[in-house]
Amino acid sequence: MTTNAPVFPKKKKPVRTSFLEVERRLSAARAAVERMWTPSIEETQRILQARALALAQEALQQGAASEGTQVVEFTLSNESYAIESHFITQIACVENIMPLPCTPAFVLGMVNLRGQIFPVIDLKVFFELPEKELTNVNKIIVLKSGKIIFGILADEILDMRRIPVTDILPSLPTLTGIRKNYLKGMTSKPLMILDAAKLLLDENIFVDEQVTE
Known part of the structure; x- marks a missing residue:
């Protein structure tokens, strides 16, 4: 008489990730985030112009107040x-x-x-x-x-x-x-x-x- 023993799936051996690999992945992730938030040349110029205008207006207001x-x-x-x-x-x-x-x-x-x-x-x-x-x-x-x-x-x-x-x-x-x-x-x-x-x-x-x- 044959007895069917339960078949258990073989456990996968854990994949060990080296510390250097972790650092590599973190660096890649940071680079991706930086690329996502880095404005284009046109956007950078627009931001700088807006800041310059704001500073000029603030200077005019301070000048008017001092007069x-x-x-x-x-x-x-x-x-x-x-x-x-x-x-x-x-x-x-x-x-x-x-x-x-x-x-x-x-x-x-x-x-x-x-x-x-x-x-x-x-x-x-x-x-x-x-x-x-x-x-x-x-x-x-x-x-x-x-x-x-x-x-x-x-x-x-x-x-x-x-x-x-x-x-x-x-x-x-x-x-x-x-x-x-x-x-x-x-x-x-x-x-x-x-x-x-x-x-x-x-x-x-x-x-x-x-x-x-």
Whole structure:
């Protein structure tokens, strides 16, 4: 009687891979990945151009931020104002103001500074802002453009600094009163920047006579 014994498959001998073969395969795999992610010459040029453009734009933004307007900051009725420094010839104490008859209420009077006689304007009255009594902190900011010269009364001088161009915003559309016609812009502080050129050219503001001794 014949007995059928179970037949088991022959075990395969393990294939031993040498360390050098493993290194070879890893190197081949890395090379394949690098080839897959390496851009073409055209793609490389496009990437470089995009990076150059981004760097140029960043440089322009930084340059614009570093540029600005030099201003003198002061207060009028507890509000902060500024005026460009290249229109200012000097800042003087308030003294020896000679009243002028038959002039608008905002003309404080005439002063004589270093041989120049010119009017002083009270912008609080001109802008219809609350008035305050004169104190020892009041100052006269002397503005000049060409032959036109006059002073404006400031309640207090705060600072002299440079405002970046990017910080200057258009005047608020909700701002009311005559002062909105004489604003060049404002910052988020808020700091209202007066248009000195417009003030100096406005025939309704000052007496265009000056006397030099």
